[in-house]
Amino acid sequence: MKFSISRENFLQPLQLVSGAVERRHTLPILSNVLIKVSENALWLTGTDLEVELISNVTLTGDFEEGEITVPAKKLLDIIRGLTDGSEISFQLDGNKAILRCGRSKYSLSTLSANDYPNLEDWQGELEFEISQSNLKRLIDSVHFSMAQQDVRYYLNGMSLETEDNVIRTVATDGHRLALCRLNYTEATLPNRQVIIPRKGVMEIIRLIEDNDKSLKVQVGSNHIRIFSNDFIFTSKLVDGRFPDYRRVLPKDGDKNIVASKLGLKNAFSRASILSNEKFKGVRLNLSSGELKITANNPEQEEAVEIVDVDYQGGDLEIGFNVAYLIDVLNALSAEEVKFTLADSNSSALIEDGSDDSALYVIMPMRL
Numbered sequence: 001m002k003f004s005i006s007r008e009n010f011l012q013p014l015q016l017v018s019g020a021v022e023r024r025h026t027l028p029i030l031s032n033v034l035i036k037v038s039e040n041a042l043w044l045t046g047t048d049l050e051v052e053l054i055s056n057v058t059l060t061g062d063f064e065e066g067e068i069t070v071p072a073k074k075l076l077d078i079i080r081g082l083t084d085g086s087e088i089s090f091q092l093d094g095n096k097a098i099l100r101c102g103r104s105k106y107s108l109s110t111l112s113a114n115d116y117p118n119l120e121d122w123q124g125e126l127e128f129e130i131s132q133s134n135l136k137r138l139i140d141s142v143h144f145s146m147a148q149q150d151v152r153y154y155l156n157g158m159s160l161e162t163e164d165n166v167i168r169t170v171a172t173d174g175h176r177l178a179l180c181r182l183n184y185t186e187a188t189l190p191n192r193q194v195i196i197p198r199k200g201v202m203e204i205i206r207l208i209e210d211n212d213k214s215l216k217v218q219v220g221s222n223h224i225r226i227f228s229n230d231f232i233f234t235s236k237l238v239d240g241r242f243p244d245y246r247r248v249l250p251k252d253g254d255k256n257i258v259a260s261k262l263g264l265k266n267a268f269s270r271a272s273i274l275s276n277e278k279f280k281g282v283r284l285n286l287s288s289g290e291l292k293i294t295a296n297n298p299e300q301e302e303a304v305e306i307v308d309v310d311y312q313g314g315d316l317e318i319g320f321n322v323a324y325l326i327d328v329l330n331a332l333s334a335e336e337v338k339f340t341l342a343d344s345n346s347s348a349l350i351e352d353g354s355d356d357s358a359l360y361v362i363m364p365m366r367l
Contacts, residue, residue: 001066002091003037003059007101010088011079013044013055014072016231019203021072022048027117032069034116035090035097045116046072051200052119053207054232067113070097078106119234124218124225126162126192132208132215132228134182138169141180141358143201144327147173154240157197160224162189170245176324177245177361178331194219195242200235207231248361250349253340257286258310258353261337264291265329267305271295272322274303281365282322286341287315295322318344319367325350328360 014033022030025048034045040063043056082088082101089100092110099106139158147155150173159170167182167189196204204226208215216227226233271282275295285292289312293305318341328350329337336353350360 001037001064001068002089003042003063004061004087004089005042005057005059007079007082007084007086007088009057010042011076013042013057013230014076014079016055016207017044017046017053018072018076019206020046020048020051020053023073029069029111029115030117031071031073032111032116033072033075034067034069034113036067036113037063037065038067047117047119048199049117049119050197050236051203052234053203054234055230066092068092068097069111069113069116070108074108075099119223119236122220122223124220126190126219127216128162128167128184128187128189129214129216130167130182130184131212133210133212135204135215135217136208136210138167138180138182139201139205141331142169142171142178143205144331145171145173145176145178145360146198146201148198150174154195154238154242157195157238158201159193159195159242159245160219161193163191164188170242172243172245172248175321175363176327177248178328178358179245179360180358182357192219193242194224195238195240196224196235197238200224203233203235207233248347249359250340250342250347250361253342253346253349255286255311255313255316255341257291257339257341258336259291259307259339261329261332261335261353263307264337265326267293267307268322268325268329271303271305272326274301275322279365280321280323281319281367282325283317283319283367285315285317286311286313288312316341316344318348319365320348320362321365324362328362331360332358 036043041056041058045054086101091098097108097110150156161168165184167184170179218225222237224235271293274297276297283294291307291309295303332352334352334354338351338353340349347361347363
């Protein structure tokens with residue numbers, strides 16, 4: 001096995017697949033990247049048994065077909081360190097991989113490609129095409145509400161749901177919920193709901209860009225796969241049932257507040273400086289045309305912010321985790337944001353002032 005390739009053509013796919021490689025793993029081969037030369041192309045694969053990434057680049061120089069695995073991080077660091085425009089030659093010498101570039105030479109340990117794990121073959125039960133920008137919006141709008149290492153393992157991921165002409169993403173950690181909806185006009189989709197694990201979601205965010213390039217999405221009984229011109233991404237699905245989010249959407253809110261997103265975000269950000277570092281609570285006092293934000297901490301320090309809002313109802317006092325509020329405001333792109341509240345013990349519903357495709361629910365805090 002041997003091939004020649006420019007530094008840039010080697011670096012891009014190598015960086016792409018290295019995101020799936022697990023650096024600290026009980027199986028040494030999972031720290032390696034699979035390098036395969038076949039069909040006039042160089043194929044690179046990285047996996048941690050949960051997520052798999054494959055990328056390829058066409059070879060133009062001399063090559064001999066074959067496959068081997070080498071340490072991913074060491075190889076990536078070497079290629080990164082070479083100068084732009086360098087030409088790299090790669091070949092096997094016994095159980096070592098030899099890289100040459102100019103007067104530089106590197107010898108890397110290898111492990112057999114036969115021992116490299118592949119996610120098992122599976123059949124797609126649902127398939128659709130979507131632009132990168134639409135998939136990015138569906139994920140960016142909700143991913144921050146996923147749980148982290150929750151014993152309710154089905155919360156440590158994002159729900160992807162198809163239903164007729166709608167694709168939905170939902171994430172919740174039990175204290176807040178984020179939902180985004182995309183009207184899908186290309187086809188009528190079957191009813192299906194799967195949970196993509198947290199690592200898979202974060203990898204998709206890293207891989208896709210905000211452009212109109214098309215992606216093909218395949219969903220099977222235990223896996224999801226995304227095809228693009230640059231990569232093939234596969235992730236196992238979380239084996240569990242996502243909670244019925246429709247039951248927690250507030251329906252009896254009668255207090256509607258419309259305010260400047262930027263003004264609210266800046267006020268919450270300043271107030272959060274003096275909030276309790278552990279609980280991050282802020283108190284909201286709502287009166288006609290005005291919102292008063294108060295934060296306290298154990299050092300007896302206090303922050304008070306007053307923001308003009310469009311509100312004509314009665315007085316209301318309610319507490320929230322200010323970090324949750326800021327996360328939602330960061331996810332919204334509109335200039336105005338709409339809050340719907342019922343009373344001091346009920347969750348808040350937060351939406352874009354002009355677009356109802358994304359909505360957010362935050363439970364109140366006792367302060």
